Amino acid sequence: MRVLIDESAVRQGVERLAREIISDYEPRPLTILGVMTGSLVLLADLIRQLDLQIRVGVIQASSYRGGTVRGELVIDDRWMPEIEGHEVLLVDDIFDTGHTLDKIVKRIRVRQPKSIRSAVLLTKLGRSEVQIKPDYSVFEIPDEFVVGYGLDYQDEYRHLPHIAVLEAADLA
Numbered sequence: 001m002r003v004l005i006d007e008s009a010v011r012q013g014v015e016r017l018a019r020e021i022i023s024d025y026e027p028r029p030l031t032i033l034g035v036m037t038g039s040l041v042l043l044a045d046l047i048r049q050l051d052l053q054i055r056v057g058v059i060q061a062s063s064y065r066g067g068t069v070r071g072e073l074v075i076d077d078r079w080m081p082e083i084e085g086h087e088v089l090l091v092d093d094i095f096d097t098g099h100t101l102d103k104i105v106k107r108i109r110v111r112q113p114k115s116i117r118s119a120v121l122l123t124k125l126g127r128s129e130v131q132i133k134p135d136y137s138v139f140e141i142p143d144e145f146v147v148g149y150g151l152d153y154q155d156e157y158r159h160l161p162h163i164a165v166l167e168a169a170d171l172a
């Protein structure tokens, strides 16, 4: 494995993101919706820096059937808070093809939030297959499979404090 974004660069990136969100929303209340499970670490770090009136909830999306190849995308919004009339910010780990965020945005729009925006830590360059783009993106990365800071390979490596590229030899 090769470190792509080290721990201190990740921390500084998340601090920048928090400052941008605060300056855009303050003093309006905000509902943060973390896309599980990949946003787990970003969500925890980000919300503690948001000096705003926030509510926090989660929505589950899973598309990988154990590996690096996509399976069917399943979204579970049963435990999501009420968002009608609220300003919503979706938080996810990475924008790759964009299908996950696109589908989640469509799903939650039906619940009539006052606004919906999205924030991701990473955007993979040249991969998007959808019309939307994340409103906030901290780092752009090349088209490689990455793990750490919430991102997994078969649910492993989520706990790494940095972002690393998984190389062919790591793919068991």
Ligand code: IMP
Pocket: 038, 063, 092, 093, 094, 095, 096, 097, 098, 099, 100, 101, 144, 145, 146, 147, 151, 152, 153
């Ligand atoms: P998208 O729907 O193609 O944009 O993919 C988004 C989801 O796929 C993310 O929320 C991640 O969970 C997962 N994903 C995409 N690329 C990677 C990667 O390089 N490593 C780990 N997970 C990834």
Ligand code: MG
Pocket: 035, 036, 037, 038, 039, 061, 092, 093
């Ligand atoms: Mg994900």
